[in-house]
Structure formats: structure tokens, C-alpha cells
Amino acid sequence: MGAFDFTKKRVLVTGASHGIGYAVAEGFVRAGAEVAILSSTADIKEAAAKLSAESGRKIKGLICDITDRAQVREQVGSLGALDVLVNNAGLERLTPMHEEGDEVERLFARIIEINLIGTYYVTRQALTRMPEGSNIIITASIWAKSAAADFAAYVTSKHGNLGFMRVLAKELGPRRIRVNAVCPGWVKTRAALRSLTEVSARAQISEDEMLDQILAGQALPGLMEPEDVANLYLFLASDLASNITGQAVNVDRGEVMA
Secondary structure (H helix, E strand, C coil), X not given: CCCCCCCCCEEEEECCCXXXXXXXXXXXXXXXXXXXXXXXXXXXXXXXXXXXXXXXXXXXXXXXXXXXXXXXXHHHHCCCCCCEXXXXXXCCCCCCCCCCCCHHHHHHHHHHHHHHHHHHHHHHHHHHHCCCCCEEEEECCHXXXXXXXXXXXXXXXXXXXXXXXXXHHHHHHHHCXXXXXXXXXXXXXXXXXXXXXXXXXXXXXXXXXXXXXXXXXXXXXXCECHHHHHHHHHHHHCHHHCCCCCCEEEECCCCCCC
């Protein structure tokens, strides 16, 4: 079972059809938890089937647009009690300030809607099912502590995630519900690789050159895999972190030292 034991603990991970969310869900499954995963896309069913086959246990996959309050009530409300909520669902896209046309404004609004309002809806609904001593973990970003040109909506939303996390930590502390955030650096995910392609094109250099520039800012070399960050979520949800709340923890190979 590894370093963590979440036997009989009930966990919901959003945005878990691939990438960090899937790796986190897989980590909790391997640690014995009863896991449900959620995404707005149909491939969440495939992810749930794969986790079920690997574990020999039923992993529930929920299709839900987290910006739709009615869907959140229905899907998250269909679950029983929850001990751990991992708010991982999010959207990362470029939103340059000088981009012409209305599409960039629609995209800006959509990113804020998913990353902030959707996270709020899911958390609000999940809290009706979370007993004293539960845990909430939000996937922020290393850019929640810094910034990157052309990513106004994403960076703004991730700074907002940290503010939301800190408010929740204060508000839910009397119920002994701990709330923390994980701030990943560059991880090999679909979203990161798409951003790499778009940023490279704007800079008119190859993706390899751009990646070399990005990774040169890390103290430790190399691009992380989703599995490299998953254990931090399990640690923060475990009794080993029983005195940790209101914290934004970096896992970025030393890109931002704070």
C-alpha cells in the first residue's frame, strides 16, 4: 500500500481524466481509498474503468461541468460522505492583452469561471458531505506565486485559488477541516505541452529551445511527470500533515523558492 493508508476514506478528485488529477486519484486508490473522479469530458469514464481494473474496486466516474451549479448539485450531491476533496479541475490557455477580437475575452471569462467559480461550486456542495476532520486540497500553480506574460486569466485565477484556500482554512478551522494548495511547476501534462507549443510559436523558437529556457530556471533539472507531484496531495491529506492548513506548497524543482 506504500507510505500512506487511506483505507475506508472517501475521496473526490476533479479534473481527473488525465494528467495530475489522474495521478492523484491513482495514488489515493493505491492507498486504499474509495475514490470518485469527475471531469467535464466523457473520457472520465475510461479513466474510472482503468482505475477500477487496476485496483479491483469500483471507481466512480462523474461527467460534470463544474461551472453549472445544477450539474454540481446533481453529481457531487450523488456521492455519500467525503473525507478528502481535491479541487484539480482547471483550464490553462493564453489570453494575451493585445489579442484582437472578442474570442480572447470569452476565453478569459471561461478560465475564471472554471478555475474560480467552478472550484467554489464544487467545494460548497462537497462541504455538505464532509465531516469534521476532513481535508480540501486545491491545485494552484507555481504561477500563483509569480506570473507569466500572456496568461492573464490563468495566473489571475491561480492567485485567486490561493486567496480562496486561505479564507477556507480560516473559516473551516473550527470544524478541524484542513485546507491547503499545491503549486506545481512545469509538469508533462496536456495543458502544459499545449502552452509550450503556443508560447514557442509566439516567440518563434522551437519547442525544445523554449523548454530548455523554462527548465533552466529550476534548481533541479528536468520536466516533472504527473506522478512526481501526486504524493504531496496524499501527504497533505494524511495525519502526517495534521498541523498544516492554509499553506500553498510548491513542487517545482526549485523554480520559485518560497
